Amino acid sequence: MxxxxxxxxxxxxxxxxxxxxxxxxxxxxxxxxxxEVIYDYETVAKQLTRESLAADQERTMWRYLPLLPxxxxxxxxxxxxxxxxxxxxxxxxxxxGLGALYIKDDGQNPTASYKDRASSVAVIKAxxxxxxxxTAASTGxxxxxxxxxxxxxxxxxxxxxxxxxxxxxVTQLLIYGAKVFLVNGSYDVAYDLAAEAAEEFGWYNxxxxxxxxxxxxxxxxxxxxxxxxxxxxxDVVLVGVGDGSVxxxxxxxxxxxxxxxxxxxxxxxxxxxxxxxxxxAASFSKYDGNTVAIDDIEAETVADSICVGKPRDIVxxxxxxxxxxxxxxxxxxxxxxxxxxxxxxRTGVFPEPAGAAPFAxxxxxxxxxxxxxxxxxxxxxxxxxxxxxxxxxxxxSAIEIEPTLxxxxxxx
Numbered sequence: 001m002x003x004x005x006x007x008x009x010x011x012x013x014x015x016x017x018x019x020x021x022x023x024x025x026x027x028x029x030x031x032x033x034x035x036e037v038i039y040d041y042e043t044v045a046k047q048l049t050r051e052s053l054a055a056d057q058e059r060t061m062w063r064y065l066p067l068l069p070x071x072x073x074x075x076x077x078x079x080x081x082x083x084x085x086x087x088x089x090x091x092x093x094x095x096x097g098l099g100a101l102y103i104k105d106d107g108q109n110p111t112a113s114y115k116d117r118a119s120s121v122a123v124i125k126a127x128x129x130x131x132x133x134x135t136a137a138s139t140g141x142x143x144x145x146x147x148x149x150x151x152x153x154x155x156x157x158x159x160x161x162x163x164x165x166x167x168x169x170v171t172q173l174l175i176y177g178a179k180v181f182l183v184n185g186s187y188d189v190a191y192d193l194a195a196e197a198a199e200e201f202g203w204y205n206x207x208x209x210x211x212x213x214x215x216x217x218x219x220x221x222x223x224x225x226x227x228x229x230x231x232x233x234x235d236v237v238l239v240g241v242g243d244g245s246v247x248x249x250x251x252x253x254x255x256x257x258x259x260x261x262x263x264x265x266x267x268x269x270x271x272x273x274x275x276x277x278x279x280x281a282a283s284f285s286k287y288d289g290n291t292v293a294i295d296d297i298e299a300e301t302v303a304d305s306i307c308v309g310k311p312r313d314i315v316x317x318x319x320x321x322x323x324x325x326x327x328x329x330x331x332x333x334x335x336x337x338x339x340x341x342x343x344x345x346r347t348g349v350f351p352e353p354a355g356a357a358p359f360a361x362x363x364x365x366x367x368x369x370x371x372x373x374x375x376x377x378x379x380x381x382x383x384x385x386x387x388x389x390x391x392x393x394x395x396x397s398a399i400e401i402e403p404t405l406x407x408x409x410x411x412x
Contacts (some may be wrong), residue, residue, distance in 0.1 A: 002068040003043075007035040007212055010316050018069075023210045030195075031294060034316050035212035036252070037069055045260035053227060059083040061117060061220040067256060068121070069216050075124040077152045079110040082117055082220050086228040086377075092346055093376075096366040100375035102234060103359075104225055105349050107383030111141075111148040111172065113305075114221065114246060114381035119145035121217035122206040126155060131204040133158060137194035138207075139187050139242075139304045140169030141354075141382055146206050147176035158203060160190040166304060166387040186299070188310040208243040209312030215249040221379060222253025226263050233267040235374035238358035240381055241271040241328065242306030244280050244317030250379065251320035267377075269326035271317065272361035274301035274333060280311050281328035284318050292318045302333045302390055305354030305382060331360040339363060340384065341394045350384035350391075 006015040009025035011032040016025070025033030047066040056063045061082025062073070070076070086104045093101035109116035119142065126134045135158040136146050143159040150157045157178040161170065162185060173180045183190040191207055198205035205211060226233045233254065239247045250269055257263045273281045277299035286293050292315045299309030311317070321328065331339075336353050339360035344350045351359065358378045365371045384391050401407045 002039065002066055002070050004037055004069045005040050006038045008038050010034050010036055010319060023205065023212070030210055031312065032292075032315050034209050034313055036316065037212055037216050039067065041256070041259050048260060048262070050231065050262060061120075061217070061224070064220055064223050067223070067260075068220075069213050070121070070124055071128075075127040077120060077123065077149050079120070079149060079152060081109055081120045083224055084108050086225065087347065087349065089347055096363070097369070097372045098366060098376055099373050100234065102229070102375070102377040103343075103347055103349050103380060104221065104377060105380050106221065107349070107351065107355065107380055109145075111145045112383035112386060113141040113145055114218070114379070115142040115145040116149065117220050118142070118214035118217035118245070119149045119206065121213050122146065122204070122211060123149045123153060123155065125213050126204040126206075127153060129204065132156060133201070133203040134206055135159070135194050135198050135203040136206040137161070137187065137191035139307060140165045140173075141305050141386065142206070142208065143178070144169055144172040144176065147173050147178035150178075151176045158197065160194040160197070162187050162190050164304070166389065168386055168388060187308060188296075188299075191310070191312065207312070208245045209316070215245055215252060215313075215316070218246050218249025219253030219256070222250045223257060225377060226254065226257055231263050233263060233265075234377045236268045236270055236371055236376045237379065238270045238272055238361050238376065239379045240303070240306050240354045240357040241273045241280055241317065242277070242308040242354070243311045244313035246379075246381065247271040248313055248316040248320045251324045251326065254324065255320075266324055269321055269324045270361065270365075271321055271326065271328040272358045273328060273330050274303050274306060274336060274357060275330045276300040276333065277303070277307050277309065278328075278330045279309060280314050280317050281330050283314055284321065284328045287318050287322055289322065301336075303336055303353035303357050304387065305352065306357060329361050329364065331357060331364055335360040335364065337390070337394050340391055343380075344384065349380055351380045352382040352384050352386040353390055355380040355382045355384070
């Protein structure tokens, strides 16, 4: 089982015992003081080998327990999480001028999003700490995954989402039994309110970045991708970016795999942001390897799951992607909308807008010739049924007819 050696501040480098600090570095604060989980990698390398994994019949993310902050299995929920399918598209790759194209579909997790990887860990940690109530601010997916995994426990769930959250996601929250607060404000406003409530009432806070264990769940997508490709990861991996926690997790996962000897090289991680919600991409463009610039914006994009103007994991995201040798790019809402339909019709995978963003980034880079001949993987973080209203805008119209074959022939 995984044993955490320390929690280390991403900015000042100070290390803490997991018993000494719960969320962020007291010295650097909640924005710059996000913590990274450090393990005894020599021990992990002995426990987690290609041979041990090949013999392991468990097809969930818990197969990577030596590299997760979970000391035992007693609080692992029965819901299957992780080990989502990886699809290959050789003909489409050739059309795009790529060496290979892969799509990893995390819309097949229990609540239909990548956030299940983090929420499952958060629910375990809350129970380890003896908490009775968990909370989160979310644009929808993180909250619904927290509510879903909490439903299999005795935990109560208090959720803060912006009033504009898609109806399907709010419905998911309610059906899982969460108490849902629709906040008259942006995701960033809801985030701050959830943090205040957590501190005031002693709730366990699952909100992005502030909780150091979330990235650990999110890194498992990288672990799976590498294993599913026989430890020969693609040249580039494209990931949608909002708060910065998922892209941080992907980078950390690949880095740790290299550290324990399971892969020989790092794939380049490319973070994709919507043009109207791209503060991390802007910060990365100015990064000199020392101080990460934090300039918040008023975010606006059709991709609600990555609509974040005040990203909480910005320091980690910029630092990790820089260390990876990766980069950030931006795509327009028009490109995201088009990518929803193109991905569904060419690959059979139906993404929500945020899940389509990295695919839009792939199409943009392919058209520019930037990744010609390279193998590429796209991380799809949410199912399209999460935001059916947006999908309808690009889906086209059905044909209403009288029930006769003659009318059918007319339309054919």
